[in-house]
Amino acid sequence: MLNARQSAAIAYALSWLVGRLPFFALNAIGAAIGQCVYWLGGREVQVTRRNLELVRPGIGARQRDALAAAILRAVGRNSLHTLRFWTRPERCNRALIAQVHGEALLHAALARGRGLIIAAPHYGNWELLNQFLAHCAPITLVYRPPESAGADRYLLRVRGRPGVTQVPARSSGVRALLRTLHAGGMVGILPDQRPKAGEGAFAPLFGIQTLTMTLLPRLAQRTGATVLFAFAERRPGFADARYDVHFLAGDVAIGGADDGAALAALNAGIQAIAQRDPLQYQWNYKRFNARPDGSGESDPYLRR
Numbered sequence: 484m485l486n487a488r489q490s491a492a493i494a495y496a497l498s499w500l501v502g503r504l505p506f507f508a509l510n511a512i513g514a515a516i517g518q519c520v521y522w523l524g525g526r527e528v529q530v531t532r533r534n535l536e537l538v539r540p541g542i543g544a545r546q547r548d549a550l551a552a553a554i555l556r557a558v559g560r561n562s563l564h565t566l567r568f569w570t571r572p573e574r575c576n577r578a579l580i581a582q583v584h585g586e587a588l589l590h591a592a593l594a595r596g597r598g599l600i601i602a603a604p605h606y607g608n609w610e611l612l613n614q615f616l617a618h619c620a621p622i623t624l625v626y627r628p629p630e631s632a633g634a635d636r637y638l639l640r641v642r643g644r645p646g647v648t649q650v651p652a653r654s655s656g657v658r659a660l661l662r663t664l665h666a667g668g669m670v671g672i673l674p675d676q677r678p679k680a681g682e683g684a685f686a687p688l689f690g691i692q693t694l695t696m697t698l699l700p701r702l703a704q705r706t707g708a709t710v711l712f713a714f715a716e717r718r719p720g721f722a723d724a725r726y727d728v729h730f731l732a733g734d735v736a737i738g739g740a741d742d743g744a745a746l747a748a749l750n751a752g753i754q755a756i757a758q759r760d761p762l763q764y765q766w767n768y769k770r771f772n773a774r775p776d777g778s779g780e781s782d783p784y785l786r787r
Contacts, residue, residue, distance in 0.1 A: 588730045600709070675688075
């Protein structure tokens, strides 16, 4: 049986081979994989359809199914792009960035010296975004370690680029984030990741009360750090792959004393980004399964 080191090495070797393919092949293969996933009708399909029902209740079943299929094809393409970004030199990956919008916000926040929190929703390709950010300044990323030791070693390797420090989403990691921010550094957080019980509170997202992480607002409250939303958005109409990187100012309420307003502002920023292009957001994720105590609501992903 393979140990963690061996399984991580094999996973990296396979990723490296896929990453050598030209983009037209990655796009075609990724789309084919996503379409096959849709035809098989498994968990990914059911979750995507249910999320679309929840956030777009006004569209018909046929339109929703067509959108779900297109989303899964886009997920397939994005996943293979990620393997390329993980196994190619940073300079080659950054060469695919056509434009950077709002870059002055990034440099102004770093120059301020009070710390910078990058809120990067699951939109576009956040792995390419990480590499762009690390090129601008050292960044500390918080991640949730997978259960498999081999998968953890693999992720640490492919994301372990110069200028990147990875810390686990537990108490030791939070302390590292605070140290980085107090020193005026930059941290990156996926703000739409579902928190564990006791690590979040409910706030509206697409009109649905959604369990939302309290970590990001509390870091901003405790340190006075600037909050910027950021994402690497794939450009339409290119046969290969080109991306635009965007920086948007976070609402000042995110770092304010009102916890409810902070979470609502955080989710409003996430929602605005997700609505830019539904094909580039991660809809195959059970974002709304936790329901408020006493609401009488059941898990919307359970079979009805």
